[in-house]
Amino acid sequence: MKWTKRLKSAIKGAVAGWKGSGFDFSNWFGRTFWGSENVQLANNETIFSVVSRLSNSMASLPLKLHQNYDTVSNSASDVLINSPNSYMSSFELIRNMETMRNETGNAYAVIERDIRGQVSQITPFISSYVEPLFDQDSGELWYKVMGSHKTYYFHNLDILHVKHIVGSGNLNGINPIKVLTNTSEYDKAVRDFSLNEMQSASNSFILKYDANVDHDKRQKVIEDFKRFYQDNGGILFQEPGVEIHQIDRKYIPADTFTSEKITRSRVANVFNVPVTFLNDTEGQSYSSSEQLMRVFVQLTLMPIVRQYEQEFDRKLLNEHERRNGYYFKFNVGALLRGDTAARSALYQNGLRNGWLSRDEVRRWEDLPPRGGKADELWVSGDMYPLEMDPSQRKGVKDNGEVLESKSD
Numbered sequence: 388m389k390w391t392k393r394l395k396s397a398i399k400g401a402v403a404g405w406k407g408s409g410f411d412f413s414n415w416f417g418r419t420f421w422g423s424e425n426v427q428l429a430n431n432e433t434i435f436s437v438v439s440r441l442s443n444s445m446a447s448l449p450l451k452l453h454q455n456y457d458t459v460s461n462s463a464s465d466v467l468i469n470s471p472n473s474y475m476s477s478f479e480l481i482r483n484m485e486t487m488r489n490e491t492g493n494a495y496a497v498i499e500r501d502i503r504g505q506v507s508q509i510t511p512f513i514s515s516y517v518e519p520l521f522d523q524d525s526g527e528l529w530y531k532v533m534g535s536h537k538t539y540y541f542h543n544l545d546i547l548h549v550k551h552i553v554g555s556g557n558l559n560g561i562n563p564i565k566v567l568t569n570t571s572e573y574d575k576a577v578r579d580f581s582l583n584e585m586q587s588a589s590n591s592f593i594l595k596y597d598a599n600v601d602h603d604k605r606q607k608v609i610e611d612f613k614r615f616y617q618d619n620g621g622i623l624f625q626e627p628g629v630e631i632h633q634i635d636r637k638y639i640p641a642d643t644f645t646s647e648k649i650t651r652s653r654v655a656n657v658f659n660v661p662v663t664f665l666n667d668t669e670g671q672s673y674s675s676s677e678q679l680m681r682v683f684v685q686l687t688l689m690p691i692v693r694q695y696e697q698e699f700d701r702k703l704l705n706e707h708e709r710r711n712g713y714y715f716k717f718n719v720g721a722l723l724r725g726d727t728a729a730r731s732a733l734y735q736n737g738l739r740n741g742w743l744s745r746d747e748v749r750r751w752e753d754l755p756p757r758g759g760k761a762d763e764l765w766v767s768g769d770m771y772p773l774e775m776d777p778s779q780r781k782g783v784k785d786n787g788e789v790l791e792s793k794s795d
Contacts, residue, residue, distance in 0.1 A: 433650055434564060436665060437658045438489040445691060446482035448717040455712040463506040463703040464715070471496075471509040481695070483511050488549050489658065491515065492560035495530070496547040498702060506703055509547065519548070519558040528558075547698050549691075563657050660687050677729050684722050692717045720751070741766040 452464035471480040480496070487494035491514045499508040518531045528543040550560025655662040661682055699715040737743030741764045746756035756762065763772050 433647075433654050433665060434567065437654055437660055438486060440664060441489055441658065441660070441687075441691070442482045442485040444688060444722075445485045445695070445717075446478045448692070448719060448722075450477065450481075450715065450717050453712075453714055453716050459713070461708070461713075466506045466509060467699065467703060467715075473508075480509060480511065484547070484549060485691075487511070487514055488551065488560070489563060491564075492551045492562035493517070494547075494549050497532075497541060498545045498547065500545070504705075517546075519543075544702050547702060549694050549698060566657050567654060658687075677723075680722050684719050688719060688722070692719060738765065739767040 450468055451458050452460060452468070467480075468477050471477060475483075484494040484496060493514040494511070495514055495517045496509050496511040498506055499510065501507045512532060516533045518533075520529055520531055521527070522529055530541045530543065530546045530548070532539045532541060551563055553560055651665045652662055655665055661679060663679060664683065696715050696717060700709060700713075703715070704713050734743065734748045738745065738748065744762050744764055746758070746762040749756055749761075760772070763774075765772055
């Protein structure tokens with residue numbers, strides 16, 4: 388790309404980034420865009436469950452800005468981590484975006500900047516009002532946003548866009564709930580049929596008389612039968628010449644249970660979560676909760692986490708900051724720590740082999756660091772600082788002579 392075209396694109400991005408003094412997109416949330424209810428999400432508890440777990444898991448992960456492994460802060464991280472806009476916390480922003488991503492396949496949020504180009508607010512949009520498109524002249528990606536009175540265009544660096552997988556030749560993510568349309572309809576049909584069967588199972592009978600009766604007399608017999616059944620609480624007395632047989636509806640609870648298992652399995656496959664997370668006790672089995680969480684983190688959360696991290700790095704940090712080692716990172720380590728026994732074994736191995744310090748362990752366990760030698764790396768020998776001269780350590784020479792530590 389020629390320098391003139393690069394300059395033109397940069398100017399377009401700067402103009403799109405600065406919306407002007409006093410312009411606030413926060414009023415779009417809850418009025419123009421937000422508030423449309425996803426009926427399918429609200430009426431299907433299995434889909435609601437998996438979307439709720441994914442959105443809550445993402446929102447609960449600690450998020451920090453790092454520079455070469457050290458925690459740092461700047462204006463973008465302050466907005467994203469502490470107060471994305473005037474009415475939202477970081478937890479609410481990420482949970483809402485993750486919910487939208489799983490509802491519609493896409494989640495969008497506009498990045499508002501001040502006149503200096505610094506991030507000032509992040510406001511989510513409802514995805515059905517946003518359309519990505521390419522500028523044929525510059526080849527730049529833009530987002531078309533339909534407002535209440537006019538249409539707005541935003542450069543791609545001013546829109547956070549997280550999505551499900553993208554189909555061939557498309558820019559939008561595939562809607563997972565649409566993929567589950569047949570599953571949802573089948574599950575609803577089975578539930579409706581089972582409910583009707585249960586409600587009518589005890590109210591269906593065959594009345595048999597020895598002689599033929601005309602229509603009027605048959606109607607009177609039926610009315611007498613209904614009245615007697617209601618007045619006597621379901622107790623019927625069989626008169627001579629009359630036979631009463633209850634119709635067997637053959638309702639089998641196991642059929643409904645099998646249908647629910649199929650639905651849970653399909654929903655889990657589409658959203659890429661372990662079936663066990665949907666309370667399927669007869670599904671996959673794991674030897675420990677640690678193993679289950681590892682599968683969930685590695686196969687489900689990590690692709691989602693990386694997408695968010697790279698969107699934040701690319702659009703909230705400038706090129707100079709990225710070149711100097713700045714990056715956003717979700718901490719998924721808390722989900723992988725396992726139970727007490729597993730953590731104890733991990734910490735002991737790290738401490739005795741010199742790749743963990745005691746203060747690092749205390750930070751992982753949310754305890755205050757002690758400083759001093761607690762922040763040093765030690766090795767077993769038994770336990771010397773790594774910086775100590777090996778000749779000063781207590782040990783045994785090849786000839787068997789015992790050495791006393793000279794550091795005493």
